[in-house]
Amino acid sequence: MTFPSESLSSTLIPEFPEKFAVLGIGLHLLDDYSSWLSSRLSRKIPTHVVTLNAEMVMQALENSDLAQIIEQAELVIPDGAGITFYLSLYGKECKRCPGIEIAEFMVTEAANLGTSAPVFFYGGKPGVTQQAAAMWQKQLPEIAIAGTEHGYITPAEETAFLQKLSDLQPSLILVGLGVPRQEFWIAKHRHICPQAIWIGVGGSFDIWAGVKTRAPGWLRDRNLEWLYRLYQEPWRWRRMLALPHFALKALGNRVGLKMKSEVRSQESEV
Numbered sequence: 001m002t003f004p005s006e007s008l009s010s011t012l013i014p015e016f017p018e019k020f021a022v023l024g025i026g027l028h029l030l031d032d033y034s035s036w037l038s039s040r041l042s043r044k045i046p047t048h049v050v051t052l053n054a055e056m057v058m059q060a061l062e063n064s065d066l067a068q069i070i071e072q073a074e075l076v077i078p079d080g081a082g083i084t085f086y087l088s089l090y091g092k093e094c095k096r097c098p099g100i101e102i103a104e105f106m107v108t109e110a111a112n113l114g115t116s117a118p119v120f121f122y123g124g125k126p127g128v129t130q131q132a133a134a135m136w137q138k139q140l141p142e143i144a145i146a147g148t149e150h151g152y153i154t155p156a157e158e159t160a161f162l163q164k165l166s167d168l169q170p171s172l173i174l175v176g177l178g179v180p181r182q183e184f185w186i187a188k189h190r191h192i193c194p195q196a197i198w199i200g201v202g203g204s205f206d207i208w209a210g211v212k213t214r215a216p217g218w219l220r221d222r223n224l225e226w227l228y229r230l231y232q233e234p235w236r237w238r239r240m241l242a243l244p245h246f247a248l249k250a251l252g253n254r255v256g257l258k259m260k261s262e263v264r265s266q267e268s269e270v
Contacts (some may be wrong), residue, residue, distance in 0.1 A: 015038050017075070022086050023249060025057050025067060027076050033097050037075065037197065038109045041117060041171060044195040046184055048073040050192050051099030051200060053080025054246035055239060065179045077102060081223030084247050089254045095224065100204045100214070103174055106197065107136055111143035111173045118146035120165065123176030124205035126150040131209035146170040151177050151247045166192045173198045176205045 013036050017028040036247055040047045050073040060067040070076055071156045077097045077260075078084055080237055084096045110117040121133045136143055146168045149161050165173070173196050175182045182200035190198050206212040214220075215228030 014065065020087065020090075020092060022052070022083055023057055023061060023246075023253060025052070025060050026070060026071050027052055027078060027083065027087075029092065029094055033075070033077050033102060035101065040074075041106065041109055041197055042113065045173065046190065046194055047075055047197045048190060049099075049197065049199040050076045050100070050183060051079035051097075051102070051202070052076050052083055054082030054086075055080070055242040057083070058242040058246055058249075059180055063180070066183060069180075069183050072187070080185045081226070082243060082250075084223070085247070086250045089250060098220075098225070099199070099201060100207065106172055106199065107174075108140065111136075111140040113171075114142055115144045117171040118122055118144040118168065119172045119174070120146045120168065120170040121148040121174050121176075121205065122161075122162050122218075123149075123151040123174075123178075123182065123201070124203075124209075126152060128209045128211055129176070129205050131211075132205040132263050135208050135210070151158055162192055169195070174201045174204070175199065176201045176203065178202060182195055220241055 013032075014030075017030045017036065019026045020029055021027070037047065037049065039045075047116045050070050052070070056066075056070075060070055077099070078087065078094055080096065081096060084094060087094050097129045107119060110119045110175060119136075122128050123129060124132070127150070129150050133145050137145055138229065147164065147170075149164075153161060170193060173186075175186055175198060177200070179200065179202060182202070183241045188199060190196070203212065205213055207214050212232055216227040219225055219228050226243065
């Protein structure tokens with residue numbers, strides 16, 4: 001995934017990206033998600049970023065609240081190979097945009113803006129989030145880290161944490177609570193920092209902290225990153241069953257639409 005060295009002028013970036021429904025769940029289509037988000041960061045435009053994959057789509061089809069949150073998000077990107085597969089069935093060319101890569105790009109962009117764009121890391125296991133932030137501080141000394149907090153705080157601790165967020169007003173907030181918990185959490189609390197960009201980053205903190213590793217490039221290039229994650233986390237196999245279900249549903253949906261189109265064509269000729 002190629003990131004621009006500079007943010008493009010806001011006049012070149014559509015304010016409202018085109019949307020396309022993936023089994024009824026809206027996805028935004030852009031040639032350059034990075035520049036769109038970078039522009040929003042510099043202009044302090046509030047944004048909820050959802051990194052959509054096949055598993056999340058299947059969850060949303062069974063959970064109307066999650067579907068509504070995805071619908072209301074300012075940016076929904078194609079994170080999983082299943083999503084790009086679905087788009088290809090309809091002749092839509094859109095490269096996969098892994099959530100961890102868009103998050104890494106945005107951390108770098110925030111660092112370039114220095115103290116005007118502080119970053120907050122929330123989620124993950126105790127100690128891991130701090131390690132992830134420390135890695136970024138070492139890699140990007142100019143980054144302004146507003147703070148960190150692990151994802152295992154008590155309700156009482158969360159009250160104090162939310163007040164802390166309100167006081168700090170970070171520009172970029174990375175939330176690693178897992179899907180769909182992080183999406184619900186962001187939707188519920190994003191009003192606290194009304195000028196921030198909020199991104200659900202899943203297990204990215206583990207990778208940045210060195211607790212886990214990302215799939216080798218040759219696997220990522222073949223859209224097999226999910227297989228490597230299953231190797232690292234075999235307990236995920238039940239959740240991975242959503243992938244073949246999604247593929248079958250996607251193919252069935254496409255065939256059904258094609259048949260309806262052919263019937264209409266035949267009727268119009270009669």
